Amino acid sequence: MQHGPSFFDIFWLLIIFFSLWPIFQQKNLEWARFRLIREVEKKRKSRVITMIHRQERLAFMGFPLMRFITIEDSERILRAIRMTPDDMPIDLIVHTPGGLALAATQIASALVKHKSTVRVIVPHYAMSGGTLIALAADEIVMDPNAVLGPLDPQLGQFPAPSIVKALKTKKGQLKDEMLILADVAEKSLVQMKNTILRILTAKGYSKEKAERVADLLTSGYWTHDYPLIVDVVKELGLTVSTEAPKEVYDLMELYYQPTGQAAVQYIPVPYGEPKKGEVPVRKPH
Numbered sequence: 001m002q003h004g005p006s007f008f009d010i011f012w013l014l015i016i017f018f019s020l021w022p023i024f025q026q027k028n029l030e031w032a033r034f035r036l037i038r039e040v041e042k043k044r045k046s047r048v049i050t051m052i053h054r055q056e057r058l059a060f061m062g063f064p065l066m067r068f069i070t071i072e073d074s075e076r077i078l079r080a081i082r083m084t085p086d087d088m089p090i091d092l093i094v095h096t097p098g099g100l101a102l103a104a105t106q107i108a109s110a111l112v113k114h115k116s117t118v119r120v121i122v123p124h125y126a127m128s129g130g131t132l133i134a135l136a137a138d139e140i141v142m143d144p145n146a147v148l149g150p151l152d153p154q155l156g157q158f159p160a161p162s163i164v165k166a167l168k169t170k171k172g173q174l175k176d177e178m179l180i181l182a183d184v185a186e187k188s189l190v191q192m193k194n195t196i197l198r199i200l201t202a203k204g205y206s207k208e209k210a211e212r213v214a215d216l217l218t219s220g221y222w223t224h225d226y227p228l229i230v231d232v233v234k235e236l237g238l239t240v241s242t243e244a245p246k247e248v249y250d251l252m253e254l255y256y257q258p259t260g261q262a263a264v265q266y267i268p269v270p271y272g273e274p275k276k277g278e279v280p281v282r283k284p285h
Contacts, residue, residue, distance in 0.1 A: 033254050040247045046089040046119075049080045051107075051133075052255045053096040069099025069129045074106040081110045089117040092137070093248055095255075098128025101153065105195055108136035112202045122146045123248050128154075128224065131217070135199050140233065144242045147227035151196065151217040153188035154224060160185035161220025193218050209237050 033050075041048045053067035077092075084090055092111070098104075111118045111133070120126070120137035127149035134140045134148060142148075153160040163185035167178070193214045200210035213236050215221075222228070233240050 029254055033251065036247065036251050036254065040091070040245065040251070043247070044089070044091060044245070046091045047080065047084040048091045048093065049077055050093045050251065051077065051096060051130075052093065052252070053099075054255050067096075069096055069103045069107075071100065071103050073099070074103035077107050078110050081114060084114070086115040089119065090114055091119050091121060092133070093121045093123065093251065094126040094130050094133055095122070095124055095252070096126055096130040098130055098149070101129060101132075101192070104129030104132045108133050108195075108199055111136035112199055121244055121248055122148065123244060123252050125149070125227070131228075132195070132199070135196060135213075135238070136203065137239075138203065139239050139241055141241045141244050142230050142233070143244050144230060146244075147229055148233055149228060150220075150222045150224055150226055151192055152220050152222075152224055153185070153192050153218070155181065155185055155188065158185075159220060159224055160188045161218070164189065165220070189218055205237070213237065 037048045037050065051069070051073055053069070081090065090111070111120075117139070118137045119139045119141050120134040121141040122130075122134060123143050123146060125147045126134050127147070128151065131148040131151055140148075155163060158181075163182055167174070167182040167185075170178075196214040196217060197207075197210050200213060201207060205213075216236065228236075230240060230242060
């Protein structure tokens with residue numbers, strides 16, 4: 001006599017299904033991203049590289065993971081640059097809150113050495129280390145509302161310029177730990193400033209302009225999370241365009257935001273100019 005699947009069989013099948021479903025979703029997303037990247041490459045005749053850091057359903061059972069610039073990122077980007085012919089432009093799409101200074105410096109240095117045109121495209125934000133990478137571009141392409149950020153080194157939870165300032169204003173005997181921290185802070189400021197100078201002068205900026213930009217970005221003139229809008233970036237004298245390709249926004253749609261119910265909702269269709277007596281909505285295709 002044959003029996004159908006038991007309750008426990010169905011239960012374990014459901015457990016396996018829901019455990020593997022995030023993996024299947026991720027693979028489908030990756031294939032969709034590859035297809036769109038290839039379309040952009042054909043259209044722009046360039047090597048398209050993405051470094052997009054968002055929370056995604058990546059881990060077991062779909063728990064989200066935080067993303068930032070890591071050594072693994074720099075290894076993959078350096079490999080992509082090595083695989084790119086010298087006469088082929090590079091379009092690097094960057095969306096990141098920042099990360100390791102070492103990794104960002106490696107990426108920026110490799111972009112500087114590429115012989116063809118390098119464009120860094122910022123659809124939303126490229127803070128901290130993302131800004132350092134953007135400085136290595138021949139052209140920074142920003143959405144009109146995108147932002148970059150300052151490059152003052154962070155030592156733990158404290159910005160290096162503030163540590164140095166505290167040392168200069170503090171009176172009396174200081175603990176050894178404070179003196180050591182201040183010494184490291186001073187060195188990190190010098191190192192970051194020299195890195196920015198090397199990158200900007202290699203891209204053709206004058207030494208005077210490069211020094212001005214390096215001073216403003218590293219001196220603590222702004223807090224580390226201060227958003228540098230397009231107008232401010234232009235005032236720094238950097239080469240900036242606001243003509244971001246439409247396909248970049250399509251690509252960003254394939255990198256999902258944190259899981260759970262979205263805080264922002266809207267009708268996802270473009271609105272056109274209304275005719276008299278009509279609601280200004282285009283019907284979705």
